[in-house]
Amino acid sequence: IAGITQAPTSQILAAGRRMTLRCTQDMRHNAMYWYRQDLGLGLRLIHYSNTAGTTGKGEVPDGYSVSRANTDDFPLTLASAVPSQTSVYFCASSEGLAGGPSTDTQYFGPGTRLTVL
Amino acid sequence: AQSVTQPDIHITVSEGASLELRCNYSYGATPYLFWYVQSPGQGLQLLLKYFSGDTLVQGIKGFEAEFKRSQSSFNLRKPSVHWSDAAEYFCAVSYNTDKLIFGTGTRLQVFP
Numbered sequence: 748i749a750g751i752t753q754a755p756t757s758q759i760l761a762a763g764r765r766m767t768l769r770c771t772q773d774m775r776h777n778a779m780y781w782y783r784q785d786l787g788l789g790l791r792l793i794h795y796s797n798t799a800g801t802t803g804k805g806e807v808p809d810g811y812s813v814s815r816a817n818t819d820d821f822p823l824t825l826a827s828a829v830p831s832q833t834s835v836y837f838c839a840s841s842e843g844l845a846g847g848p849s850t851d852t853q854y855f856g857p858g859t860r861l862t863v864l
Numbered sequence: 865a866q867s868v869t870q871p872d873i874h875i876t877v878s879e880g881a882s883l884e885l886r887c888n889y890s891y892g893a894t895p896y897l898f899w900y901v902q903s904p905g906q907g908l909q910l911l912l913k914y915f916s917g918d919t920l921v922q923g924i925k926g927f928e929a930e931f932k933r934s935q936s937s938f939n940l941r942k943p944s945v946h947w948s949d950a951a952e953y954f955c956a957v958s959y960n961t962d963k964l965i966f967g968t969g970t971r972l973q974v975f976p
Contacts, residue, residue: 751907780963787873789954789968790908805963837907853964855900855907 749773751856753838759862760828768823768859770838778843779821780805780853781813783834790837796821797843828863835860866891868957870967878975879947885940885970887955896958897938899929902969903951911953914938925949950974 754769772779777798782790782805792805796815810832812824821840825832836859841851869888877883889895896915900908912923919931929940938955955967 782966787968790966792963795963839908852898852910852913853908855909857905857907 751838751840751854753836753856753859755859756857757860757862759864760825762829762863763827766825766828766861768825768836768838768861770821770823770856771819772821772838772840772854773819774840774854775818776840776842776854777818778841778851779815780839780841781811781821781823782837782839783807783832784837784858785834793823793836828861830863833861833863866957866959866965868955868965868967870953870955870970872970873968874971874973876973876975877945880944883940883942883945883949883972885953885955885972887938887940887967888936889938889955889957890936891957891959893959894933897929897931898956898958898964899923899927899938899940900954900956900966901925901951902954908954911940945972945974947974947976 751772780795781793791807794813796802799818838856839853841853867890898913899911902908914921914931952969952971954969956964
């Protein structure tokens with residue numbers, strides 16, 4: 748069982764370019780999440796999805812979009828990258844209860860290191 | 865606003881010494897509390913979590929944490945640190961939602 752895979756591992760991107768970070772889980776988890784990790788700020792939630800077909804905004808959603816066409820995949824798109832989006836991006840998933848309390852463990856992928864120049 | 869505070873940005877201990885990492889949360893309701901560990905270049909891994917019941921929680925790798933409602937704290941402890949424990953540790957809280965709020969992390973360095 749792979750758990751959560753993310754691609755690419757790292758990427759250098761010119762400002763203004765479009766970029767999609769991929770995330771796939773094989774645990775059949777309902778909920779999925781995208782975080783960015785920045786030094787001194789910890790992890791901040793960008794977007795989340797409680798179940799396939801639904802998405803929601805987290806703490807720092809501006810400049811990012813997500814889709815959840817099926818249970819396993821949760822891509823994150825930067826429509827027009829800016830240098831402030833330079834960060835390490837983590838995808839996570841949990842069993843999740845749509846609209847309910849979260850006592851679930853979140854499982855994290857290995858991350859994508861993105862540099863926007 | 866809901867928040868989690870980890871007052872120590874960086875802690876250094878000698879191998880074999882005891883360890884305590886601090887975590888405080890703000891909000892009136894009883895939260896769900898978590899500790900995650902991130903090894904260099906890796907994603908986060910759950911160490912332990914507290915929802916209710918016994919306030920002393922045992923986790924993996926010999927870690928434990930104690931929930932103290934009166935102090936709004938959930939400090940992580942280990943009686944004897946190993947060199948492999950060097951990592952970054954994140955406290956996180958959930959308030960009856962599907963979203964976690966993370967602290968800013970504490971980097972642990974272990975000297976031989």
